[in-house]
Amino acid sequence: MSVPFIKVEDLIFTYDDEDNIDKHYVLKNLSLEIEKGSFVCVLGHNGSGKSTFAKLLNMILTPDSGKIYIDGFDITDPEITENELFEIRRKIGMVFQNPDNQLVATIVEEDVAFGPENLGVEPSEIRRRVDSALETVGMSAYATHAPHRLSGGQKQRVAIAGIIAMEPECIIFDESTAMLDPQGRKEVMNTISKLNREQGITVIHITHNMDEAVKADRVVVINEGEVFLDGTPKEVFSNVAKLRQAGLDVPQVTELFYDLSIHGVDLPSDILCEEEGAEILSAMLKK
Amino acid sequence: MLKDITLGQYFPGKSFLHRIDPRTKVISALLYIAAVFLCQSIMSFIILLAVTLAMIAVSGVPVKIIVKGLKPLIFILAFTTIYNVFFYTGDTILFHWKFITIYLEGVVFAVIMGLRIICLLAGSSVLLTYTTSPIMLTDGIERLLSPLNKIKAPVHEFAMMMSIALRFIPTLVEETDKIMSAQKARGADFSSGGLIKRAKALIPVLIPLFISAFRRASDLAVAMECRCYRGGSGRTRMTKTHFGARDAVLFALTIILGVSIVIVNIYLPIWVI
Amino acid sequence: MTKLKLVDVNYTYSEGTPFRKDALRNINIEIENNCITGLIGHTGCGKSTLVQLLNGLLSPTSGEVIFDGKNIAEKGYDLKTLRHKVGLVFQYPEYQLFEDTVYDDIAFGPKNMGLDKDEIDRRIREAALFVGLEERYLEASPFDLSGGQKRRAAIAGIMAMDPDVLILDEPAAGLDPIGREEILGGIYSYQRKRKNSVVIVSHSMEDMARYSDKLIVMNDGEIFMQGICREVFSEADKLMSVGLDVPQITKFMRSLKSKGVDVRTDIFTVDEAKAEILSKMGGCGNA
Numbered sequence: 097m098s099v100p101f102i103k104v105e106d107l108i109f110t111y112d113d114e115d116n117i118d119k120h121y122v123l124k125n126l127s128l129e130i131e132k133g134s135f136v137c138v139l140g141h142n143g144s145g146k147s148t149f150a151k152l153l154n155m156i157l158t159p160d161s162g163k164i165y166i167d168g169f170d171i172t173d174p175e176i177t178e179n180e181l182f183e184i185r186r187k188i189g190m191v192f193q194n195p196d197n198q199l200v201a202t203i204v205e206e207d208v209a210f211g212p213e214n215l216g217v218e219p220s221e222i223r224r225r226v227d228s229a230l231e232t233v234g235m236s237a238y239a240t241h242a243p244h245r246l247s248g249g250q251k252q253r254v255a256i257a258g259i260i261a262m263e264p265e266c267i268i269f270d271e272s273t274a275m276l277d278p279q280g281r282k283e284v285m286n287t288i289s290k291l292n293r294e295q296g297i298t299v300i301h302i303t304h305n306m307d308e309a310v311k312a313d314r315v316v317v318i319n320e321g322e323v324f325l326d327g328t329p330k331e332v333f334s335n336v337a338k339l340r341q342a343g344l345d346v347p348q349v350t351e352l353f354y355d356l357s358i359h360g361v362d363l364p365s366d367i368l369c370e371e372e373g374a375e376i377l378s379a380m381l382k383k
Numbered sequence: 384m385l386k387d388i389t390l391g392q393y394f395p396g397k398s399f400l401h402r403i404d405p406r407t408k409v410i411s412a413l414l415y416i417a418a419v420f421l422c423q424s425i426m427s428f429i430i431l432l433a434v435t436l437a438m439i440a441v442s443g444v445p446v447k448i449i450v451k452g453l454k455p456l457i458f459i460l461a462f463t464t465i466y467n468v469f470f471y472t473g474d475t476i477l478f479h480w481k482f483i484t485i486y487l488e489g490v491v492f493a494v495i496m497g498l499r500i501i502c503l504l505a506g507s508s509v510l511l512t513y514t515t516s517p518i519m520l521t522d523g524i525e526r527l528l529s530p531l532n533k534i535k536a537p538v539h540e541f542a543m544m545m546s547i548a549l550r551f552i553p554t555l556v557e558e559t560d561k562i563m564s565a566q567k568a569r570g571a572d573f574s575s576g577g578l579i580k581r582a583k584a585l586i587p588v589l590i591p592l593f594i595s596a597f598r599r600a601s602d603l604a605v606a607m608e609c610r611c612y613r614g615g616s617g618r619t620r621m622t623k624t625h626f627g628a629r630d631a632v633l634f635a636l637t638i639i640l641g642v643s644i645v646i647v648n649i650y651l652p653i654w655v656i
Numbered sequence: 657m658t659k660l661k662l663v664d665v666n667y668t669y670s671e672g673t674p675f676r677k678d679a680l681r682n683i684n685i686e687i688e689n690n691c692i693t694g695l696i697g698h699t700g701c702g703k704s705t706l707v708q709l710l711n712g713l714l715s716p717t718s719g720e721v722i723f724d725g726k727n728i729a730e731k732g733y734d735l736k737t738l739r740h741k742v743g744l745v746f747q748y749p750e751y752q753l754f755e756d757t758v759y760d761d762i763a764f765g766p767k768n769m770g771l772d773k774d775e776i777d778r779r780i781r782e783a784a785l786f787v788g789l790e791e792r793y794l795e796a797s798p799f800d801l802s803g804g805q806k807r808r809a810a811i812a813g814i815m816a817m818d819p820d821v822l823i824l825d826e827p828a829a830g831l832d833p834i835g836r837e838e839i840l841g842g843i844y845s846y847q848r849k850r851k852n853s854v855v856i857v858s859h860s861m862e863d864m865a866r867y868s869d870k871l872i873v874m875n876d877g878e879i880f881m882q883g884i885c886r887e888v889f890s891e892a893d894k895l896m897s898v899g900l901d902v903p904q905i906t907k908f909m910r911s912l913k914s915k916g917v918d919v920r921t922d923i924f925t926v927d928e929a930k931a932e933i934l935s936k937m938g939g940c941g942n943a
Contacts, residue, residue, distance in 0.1 A: 107818045141832040198600035202517045202550045209621035211610040222621040240395040244553040277699040303597040304832035343834040348905040374911035412758030565752040568744040590754035
C-alpha cells in the first residue's frame, strides 16, 4: 500500500475557552492513519475529543502542534494557500449534527447546488451533479420542496447530497445521526454505507452509538484525546471492560457473553449480532 | 398560530411565469405596480382586474392560496372600505338615515380602492414571490444591482444575507412556538397583565431565541465554509438565467397594460376618480 | 390509582384547512400514580401532541382529559394550576434556559407558582440533587455549562415545581451512553423517592425496558399496545410488525428459542437473560 489517504501525527489541540466552567477539552498526541475507501467509525463519549478531531481534518480548526497529511499533502503547513485550503475542503466533505443548521437554500435542489456553485462549476454540470446526488440519497422526489418541511433524516440526506455534489473523496459525518430518530438514523446509515460501497468514498463516521459502529470496517475509540482502541468492530467490542471505562456501551449480546464468561462459561468475546450468538449458545446448551 | 403565516411563500411550478428570468419579473412587477396606480377610471380597473386574473390563471397558483395570502390585509381592506362608504361625499345619494348619508360615488370609490389594494398585492406576489423561489429572486435582484459593484457596494453579500434570512424564518418561527410552549409549561403567562408585564413576560422567550439564532448562525457559517463558500467571486449558478422570448413577451405585455390603462383613462373617462 | 386520564380523545390539526391532519384518534389511556410510564412510537405517531394534551397546552378536538377526577375542559378550570401539577419537559429543554444563573433558571417555575423564597431555595437544591447537578454549578451561567449539564438544569427547573405528574419528551436525546444513564437514572430515583407519576417519551426500547414500569405504544395516532413492560415486550412480533424494535437481548432469546432451546422469551434486560441462561446450564449440568 502506498501513502495512506489521511495520516495524522502527534496531534495536540487545546480549547481556549475561558468561559467554560469545566476543563478544556484536549487532543493529546493523537496519531492515526486512514486508508482510502475505508469505512472508519470514530467512537467516543461526549467531550472525548472526537468532534475536534473531525474539525481539524479539514482545517476548520488548526492544531497547536502535530501534522495532518491528506493524500501526502501537509495541510498544517502554515504556508498553505487559500486555494489549496479550499481544495482540501472539497476533497473532505463534512456533514454536521444539526440538519437544520447546514442547509442554506429554501429549495432542496438549490441547496445541493450551493457547493458546486462555490467551486465555480459549469451550470449544466451542476445540474447533472445535483440530479445524480439527489438520486443517490433517494431524495429526487423532493427536489423542489422546502427543506424545513422535511423530516430530520430527509434533511440530513439533503445535506449529504450537497456534499456529494462537490465530488469529495472522503466524507466526515460529525455525529450526523445524534439528533435523529431511529427511522432517520437508519436512512442516514444506509446512505452512508451505500456511498462507501458503491462510490468508494472514504467514510469517517463519528458517533457514540455502538450499533452504528458495528457496521464499519474499522472502529477507532478516542478517549481523553487519545486513540484508546483501534481495530475491527469484533476486535474492539470484545474489550467490554475497557469500553465501559471509556464511557461507552457494547451490544447487549456481547455484554451477555462477557457476563457469562465471568461466571466461568467458556464463550467467545467477539460476538456482536444476536443470530451469531444464538447459534453458539444453542449448540452449547443442546449438548 | 405563528405557523400560519403564508404571505410571500414560493409555490413551485413550471408555468410561463415560473420560467421567466427573475430580473424581468422584478422590472415587470415594478411596471405593474405603476400601472395599478395609473388606473383612474372604471374601465381601466376592468382591464387591470382582467390582467391580474389572467396572471393568476397562467401561474397555476391555486386561488385558495392567494386568498389566504390576502388575509392579513382584511383589516386594511375593511377600514378603507368603511371609511370611503361612509365619508366620501358625492352627488348621488343612495341612502340617507339621520346623520348617515351614503353616496353612490362613495360606494364606487370604496370598491375601486379595495380592488386596487387586492390587485396590488395579488398581482405583484403572483409575479414575484409565488412564482419565483426566494433564491432566484435574490439572485435576480443581485444581478440587477450588480452595476453597483463598481462603487464597491456589497451586492452579493446583501443578496446572500437576504436568502439565508428567508431560509431561516420558518425555522425560527417554529422555534419561537416551541420555546413559548416550554415556558408556558413552566408557568409563564403571556396573555394577562398590562403592556409592561406582557413585554417582560417575553424575556424568557427572546433570550433563548436569540441564543439559538446565534448558535445556528455560527453552525451555518462553519457548514458554508466546509462547502467552499468564499464570497461572490468565482461563483457560478446552477440555473443560468438569460433573457429569452418569454421575457420579451412578458415585458411587452406589461408595457401594453400600462399604455392601455393610460389610453383608457384619457378616452373612456367613465367614473374617473 | 389513576391520576390523569384521557377518554375517547381525538385531536385534529388545522381543522377546516387543506393542511388538516388527524394527529390522534380514539385515545384512551390512564396515567397511574407512583409509576413510570414509557411512551413509545415513531416520529409523527402523535406522541408529542399527546403530551401537550396532558398538561392543557393543547385541547382535544373531542373527548375528555381528566385530572384528579375533574375534566380540565370544564368552565372555570384553572389551567395554570394544572400546569404546575403536570410538569412537561420538552425535547432538548436546554434551549429554554435564559436566566443569568442556573439557580435563577431553576427558580423560574417555582417563582411563577408564587412560592416563598425559602421554599423555592429548598426546592432548587433538592431538584439539583435529583438530576446530579453539583452545587458549584448553581451560581454559574447556564450558557457556560456542557450540553449534558444544561439538560440537567432544564429538567431540574420542572422538578422544582414538584409536579404530581412529570412528563419528559426524550430526556436523553443526543446524549452519549453515560449521559443517558445519568439522566434516566436520576429520573428513576427521583420517581422512586417522590412516588409521583412520571411519563417518559422515548424511542429507545432498551432504555424503556430498564426504567419504566408500564408502556404505552402508539402507532399512527392510535394506541397500539399498553400494559406492563413484560406483557408488551412478550409480543415482539406485534411490535416489529409496525417497525418498532425490541431490545437486542429479547431478539436474542427468541432466536435461541427458535433454535430449539427452551428458554423464556419475555426477557428484556441482560441481567435477566444471564440468570435464565445460567439456570438452563445448571439444569443441563453443563457449566
